[in-house]
Amino acid sequence: MSRKPIIAGNWKMNLTVEEGKKLAKQFADASIDYNTREVVISPSFVLAPLVKDAVKGSQVDVAVQNVSNKESGAYTGEVSCSMLKSLDFKTIIIGHSERRSYYNDTDAIVNEKVKLALANGFRVILCIGEQLEDREAGVHFETSLYQLGRAIHGATHLENLVIAYEPVWAIGTGKTASAQDAEDMHAHIRAKLAELTSKDVADKTRILYGGSVKPESIKELMGKPNVDGALVGGASLKFDDFIKIINF
Ligand code: PGA
Numbered sequence: 001m002s003r004k005p006i007i008a009g010n011w012k013m014n015l016t017v018e019e020g021k022k023l024a025k026q027f028a029d030a031s032i033d034y035n036t037r038e039v040v041i042s043p044s045f046v047l048a049p050l051v052k053d054a055v056k057g058s059q060v061d062v063a064v065q066n067v068s069n070k071e072s073g074a075y076t077g078e079v080s081c082s083m084l085k086s087l088d089f090k091t092i093i094i095g096h097s098e099r100r101s102y103y104n105d106t107d108a109i110v111n112e113k114v115k116l117a118l119a120n121g122f123r124v125i126l127c128i129g130e131q132l133e134d135r136e137a138g139v140h141f142e143t144s145l146y147q148l149g150r151a152i153h154g155a156t157h158l159e160n161l162v163i164a165y166e167p168v169w170a171i172g173t174g175k176t177a178s179a180q181d182a183e184d185m186h187a188h189i190r191a192k193l194a195e196l197t198s199k200d201v202a203d204k205t206r207i208l209y210g211g212s213v214k215p216e217s218i219k220e221l222m223g224k225p226n227v228d229g230a231l232v233g234g235a236s237l238k239f240d241d242f243i244k245i246i247n248f
Helices: 017-029 048-054 081-086 097-102 107-119 132-136 140-152 179-196 199-204 215-222 239-246
Strands: 006-010 038-042 091-094 123-128 161-165 207-210 229-232
Touching: 006 207, 006 239, 017 038, 017 048, 017 239, 038 091, 091 107, 107 123, 107 140, 123 140, 132 140, 140 161, 140 179, 161 179, 179 199, 179 207, 179 215, 215 229, 215 239, 229 239
Parallel strands: 006 038, 006 229, 091 123, 123 161, 161 207, 207 229
Antiparallel strands: none
16 A cells, blocks of 8 residues: 655744745745655644745645634634635644643544544644653553544544644654654554544555654654654754655
């Protein structure tokens, strides 16, 4: 089963509009073999439409980092699927650990967001991953698979699901899971996905690794059969680093 790798950059709450447009334009103009990989960059909501304009005509997909779990109405500060659709966004990151830890994105809320975004035709990059305590206690598989099961329960259009396995202890810490640890988890995720959906969906779903991915670590990660790309935070903010990761 060949799955086209996705290299995705999560800019988080960084960059001004001008900085974001400039950086995005560099990726749009760069030499990238899109036959063998997809490239996604994800600015914050206010930057996203302008960054999208800046890469027009290129194959860079501009994604957003979150979406409301409600369709519309009195939800101050939220952004809906229909708003994103009207701006022609295709991809939404859901359930990032920073959203889960700092903004109360519980498993139930993540599930509502995933169902709504998939039903609205978006591609969803669903983030799951254990905390350090879970790994130390030896329950990292259980924790991550539990999050997966809760997130996709009752969801349709699972052909548009992408999973990002991001061990929380590896995010922004400089500690990467070993390529073998990532592979082990990804194999468990794929097996669980087959059980929860179908073997066909599981075989086709891209599972990205995230957590301190750097130009130095990408090659070994991408050499693993169940690693289908990367979700990159810090290193996606630097053109020289991220282009090396894209062109691993
Ligand atoms: P990092 O972030 O690459 O800075 O560790 C990854 C992520 O949070 O998606």
